[in-house]
Amino acid sequence: MSGRRDAPALRADARRNHEQVLAAAREVFVERGPGAPLEDVAARAGVGIATLYRRFRDREGLLRAVVLQALEDSRAAAESALAGASEDDSDGLSALGEYMHAVLDLRVSAVVPLALDRLDLDDAELTPVREASAGAVERLVESAHADGSLPKQVTFADLGTLLVRLSRPLPGSVPIELNDQLAHRHLDLVLAGLRSDPNVLADEGLTRQELRSARSRP
């Protein structure tokens, strides 16, 4: 559960800074792209640039840490939605919708593809975490397929890529609260469409494997 090789135990203030930098990085990378100046990240975290570099080797190290944390957040949200669904007797699509709204707030789908783009896709540390997160979401999708609340033509890949589109902030000077409010509204629009019509789309979307292989061999 700790970093690579037993961590030497951070002092309380250092640990707090570490978290603040990570949170700031997620915001800044989402707003300004994965190449945003690290000084901006430090400033947003309310911390000196040296502190950022003390905790993270370089941009790549920071990106990797951000992705790891975001994927973990996503997995937790998916599992909590799945658990919530079996307690109440709500259907699979409701659970999926809950997860998607949560992910929007976490900005997971905005930051992960952005950051992953600059990282080694086959990284040994990243791969299992990616699998775990995707697996949890896949179970959510399967359960919605199984109880008929989500049309079979709408696949994991459809929902994932759609979520990416909905997660990225609108360009231009749109205030962040308005942006988020609109994103949730747009998601509701999509979810309502999925719910009302079992034949929304004529043909079946890509599978996860198809999406991945299209990505790796462009």
Add this chain to the structure above:
Amino acid sequence: MSGRRDAPALRADARRNHEQVLAAAREVFVERGPGAPLEDVAARAGVGIATLYRRFRDREGLLRAVVLQALEDSRAAAESALAGASEDDSDGLSALGEYMHAVLDLRVSAVVPLALDRLDLDDAELTPVREASAGAVERLVESAHADGSLPKQVTFADLGTLLVRLSRPLPGSVPIELNDQLAHRHLDLVLAGLRSDPNVLADEGLTRQELRSARSRP
């Protein structure tokens, strides 16, 4: 209909380069942001950097030209959809859908907000073109509201911002054709939802004016 003050009539090759740069700029700005190196734009156009600077004063001049052209494209698409709808006896939502698919292909909604962000919003040359384009789209939306094919709660601002989200390319190395294919699929999903349920959303979206004022005073 020509540029500012009667243009001195370009030679054929120069005119061709001018168009190629404009087209390349639209693509590159959409893919890499409005701050992308102009050398990349020149390279994509198959032209030297000097040629780019000979035709456009600087980045701002190029951005402005791109926006002007994109807005003009959008207006033409909206008017053609509106005209097509009255010929056939299709409803307002179909016309709107046709327009939205066309705009996706033109990448208008991706490039315009991006570029406008770096330009003077109250620019005297831009404003009338922006009005003309928005006006044509507004007529399309109104006609869909009027014949009941589009729920009243779904506003111009909703559709515009949604189109922006759908238009931006997915980050990561997603091949362009796959990206576009998915974008059209996602749009179909949204349109199907709009069509099937007159009460998709509980409350009314922002008006155009509300969106604009939220943008200008953040």
Add this chain to the structure above:
DNA sequence: GTTGAAGTGGAGGCTTTTTCTCCGCTTCAG
């Protein structure tokens, strides 16, 4: 064809931006 005006590419000087280290000062925790 010839000719000269129009157009072209890209090397390179200059500026701006970003990175990342170093070191004197501050804070935590035992």
Add this chain to the structure above:
DNA sequence: CTGAAGCGGAGAAAAAGCCTCCACTTCAAC
């Protein structure tokens, strides 16, 4: 109280990007 741990930010070094200059090429009018 003290020393180990942590901190901020100045600034050297590097990288990225801008845009001009000029020797060369192409177009089109005659």
